[in-house]
Amino acid sequence: MAGDYTTFSDGELYGMLNVREHRERAFAEIYRRYGQRIYAYCRKILLDSRDADDALQETFLKFLGSVRQDRQMTNLPAYLLTIARNVCMDMFEQRRPHVELIEDVHGATDDRSVERDEINSLVTMALDLLPQEWREAVVMQLYANMSYEEISAAMNVPVTTIRNWLCRGKQRLREILQPYFDERDVESPQ
Amino acid sequence: MDELTYRDMIDLYLDGVLPSEQRSVLFSALASSEELQTDFHRALAIRLASFHHAQTLIPPPEVSARILAAAAPAAEGIVVRLRRLTRTATFRTALATAAALTVGFFVGRISAPESVPSPLLPTTTAASSMQKASSSPPQPPIAPKAAIAQHPRQTIVPAPIASDSATDNGSTEESPLVSIEHADAAAPTNIPLPARQNIFVHTIAAPSAAPTRRTDALDLLLAESPSSELALSVRRTSTILLRQQPLVRLNSSSPLENTIVSIEYRERNVGVFAQAGFEQFPIYEVGYNPDGTQSLTLHQQLWWVGGGLRAYLPLGDDNLLLRSIRPVAAIMLGTSAYGVLGRAELGVVWEPLPHVGVQWLLEGMVHSHGVGTNWEHAEKLGGSIGLVFRF
Numbered sequence: 308m309a310g311d312y313t314t315f316s317d318g319e320l321y322g323m324l325n326v327r328e329h330r331e332r333a334f335a336e337i338y339r340r341y342g343q344r345i346y347a348y349c350r351k352i353l354l355d356s357r358d359a360d361d362a363l364q365e366t367f368l369k370f371l372g373s374v375r376q377d378r379q380m381t382n383l384p385a386y387l388l389t390i391a392r393n394v395c396m397d398m399f400e401q402r403r404p405h406v407e408l409i410e411d412v413h414g415a416t417d418d419r420s421v422e423r424d425e426i427n428s429l430v431t432m433a434l435d436l437l438p439q440e441w442r443e444a445v446v447m448q449l450y451a452n453m454s455y456e457e458i459s460a461a462m463n464v465p466v467t468t469i470r471n472w473l474c475r476g477k478q479r480l481r482e483i484l485q486p487y488f489d490e491r492d493v494e495s496p497q
Numbered sequence: 498m499d500e501l502t503y504r505d506m507i508d509l510y511l512d513g514v515l516p517s518e519q520r521s522v523l524f525s526a527l528a529s530s531e532e533l534q535t536d537f538h539r540a541l542a543i544r545l546a547s548f549h550h551a552q553t554l555i556p557p558p559e560v561s562a563r564i565l566a567a568a569a570p571a572a573e574g575i576v577v578r579l580r581r582l583t584r585t586a587t588f589r590t591a592l593a594t595a596a597a598l599t600v601g602f603f604v605g606r607i608s609a610p611e612s613v614p615s616p617l618l619p620t621t622t623a624a625s626s627m628q629k630a631s632s633s634p635p636q637p638p639i640a641p642k643a644a645i646a647q648h649p650r651q652t653i654v655p656a657p658i659a660s661d662s663a664t665d666n667g668s669t670e671e672s673p674l675v676s677i678e679h680a681d682a683a684a685p686t687n688i689p690l691p692a693r694q695n696i697f698v699h700t701i702a703a704p705s706a707a708p709t710r711r712t713d714a715l716d717l718l719l720a721e722s723p724s725s726e727l728a729l730s731v732r733r734t735s736t737i738l739l740r741q742q743p744l745v746r747l748n749s750s751s752p753l754e755n756t757i758v759s760i761e762y763r764e765r766n767v768g769v770f771a772q773a774g775f776e777q778f779p780i781y782e783v784g785y786n787p788d789g790t791q792s793l794t795l796h797q798q799l800w801w802v803g804g805g806l807r808a809y810l811p812l813g814d815d816n817l818l819l820r821s822i823r824p825v826a827a828i829m830l831g832t833s834a835y836g837v838l839g840r841a842e843l844g845v846v847w848e849p850l851p852h853v854g855v856q857w858l859l860e861g862m863v864h865s866h867g868v869g870t871n872w873e874h875a876e877k878l879g880g881s882i883g884l885v886f887r888f
Contacts, residue, residue, distance in 0.1 A: 319795075324568075327581070330568055331565075331568045331569050334565065334567075334568035335565055335568070338561070338564060338565060342556055342561065342564070343554065343555055343556065344551075346554055346555070346556040347551045347554040350554045351554075360556070360557060360560045363556055363560060363564070364560055364563060364564050367564045367567070368564070368567055371567055371568060422542075422546075423545065423546040423549050423550070424546075424550070426542055426543060426546035427546045427547060427549075427550040430543055430546060430547055448512070449543075449544065449547035449548070449551065450547060450550070450551040450554065451551075452551065455512075455514065470509070470514075473508065473512070474504075474505045474508045474509070477508050477540065477543070478504055478505075478508070480543060481536065481539050481540060481543065484539070484543070485539075488535075488539050488542075
């Protein structure tokens with residue numbers, strides 16, 4: 308077999324975690340696929356980069372420790388997100404979150420990216436004002452790039468409920484950010 | 498959310514899940530409402546901002562390195578490795594084999610014949626005296642009924658041994674083994690040995706002039722006594738080596754997985770059998786896509802059926818344990834849902850009890866599957882252990 312693990316499905320990779328000679332590379336491929344998304348979710352939920360590092364590490368270690376030969380893995384991202392969610396909730400309960408008003412700014416070289424960073428900082432603050440379920444669903448979608456079905460599996464609620472939470476959550480975000488948008492529109496009318 | 502508002506439609510549209518028939522409704526509303534257009538632009542701005550921001554949220558390299566190191570073999574402790582080992586099918590098969598051998602050994606010890614009293618063993622003295630009475634044909638010693646009852650599983654040693662040298666020098670101290678050597682030397686004519694008796698059956702050996710060594714291979718094959726019987730075996734198999742596709746553990750809890758069932762009609766040392774198996778055997782099924790390109794579909798489990806021939810070597814005589822073990826070899830041809838297969842088996846059958854035995858086999862299987870001239874072959878080496886019920 309060639310060393311290209313990118314061709315395997317999530318279920319096949321999960322099965323390989325039980326095989327010693329494939330375990331390391333299969334795990335690396337799973338991490339490559341979903342590590343960034345899980346990290347983004349942890350960052351936006353915990354609002355702290357160091358906590359997010361710990362949460363990401365704990366999520367994947369728990370995942371590795373939970374691998375079982377007789378388990379059928381049908382939705383790996385949702386499974387990982389479920390673990391990450393539980394880890395974040397545990398960490399969230401241990402300390403009160405603080406809001407990072409200034410997120411990392413990467414490559415802010417033009418007006419558009421500066422505006423995006425500004426909006427994102429405001430969105431980060433606004434997310435904290437949403438009901439917890441809405442916030443989680445919105446973060447999973449906007450930052451972890453999860454589908455409705457994956458979010459549904461991770462949060463263990465019907466897809467229709469997720470759709471409802473997402474619509475309501477994003478509309479509430481726009482309402483919260485309305486003063487900013489109104490001011491911006493006045494400053495730079497299109 | 499029974500009735501969608503235009504604002505809901507905006508979010509669903511940006512999520513890519515708005516049905517096409519509702520898109521036209523949304524577009525019409527957007528065209529006629531500036532407020533809705535503003536809402537659309539703001540929703541888009543939030544989405545783009547969060548999307549671009551998510552791309553920048555990358556785990557620090559040192560965190561990634563720590564996480565990936567967790568899966569490295571060196572990171573596993575001895576306890577973890579032992580725990581993993583105990584979960585493997587190979588380990589469990591080996592454990593079951595050891596347990597079966599241990600139990601069987603002690604069962605064999607319990608059912609073993611006790612030391613034989615002198616009336617049952619032809620001593621050199623008895624042989625000599627019978628030789629001296631050569632006017633009448635040699636008669637086998639007849640075990641007293643009481644002795645048989647006392648030793649119900651004892652095989653009666655067949656013929657007395659004549660030893661010229663013992664007769665000549667009148668020695669009565671020579672061991673029976675030495676007498677047998679002499680008897681061979683003195684009796685160049687091979688006289689067929691009576692069939693070897695099953696140790697669990699009360700038998701008295703047929704009269705014969707003198708014993709002789711069983712050196713003829715054909716005689717050995719044909720001399721075994723189990724005339725004909727039906728055997729049903731159920732085995733669990735585990736993979737040792739795979740050639741085509743590295744073993745991928747299945748996430749299945751089916752109790753039938755890796756099970757082989759065989760029914761066999763055995764006559765003397767040869768049996769014909771039909772066999773069916775459901776085992777882990779990853780193969781690529783060859784097919785073609787609608788555009789004509791080749792497709793390979795990975796299948797992890799294989800159902801197969803087949804039939805073949807099995808040959809046994811006679812039971813050994815050396816000691817108690819080997820007396821109930823029979824080496825066996827088999828070949829089989831069969832078919833699966835994807836192709837044809839050939840199978841060879843080599844192992845032993847341990848039959849310490851009249852109707853129950855233990856079968857341990859090393860199995861090689863070749864599976865060929867394909868379309869036209871485009872064939873794939875996969876090989877697997879496995880080991881199996883199971884029970885045999887004979888009727």
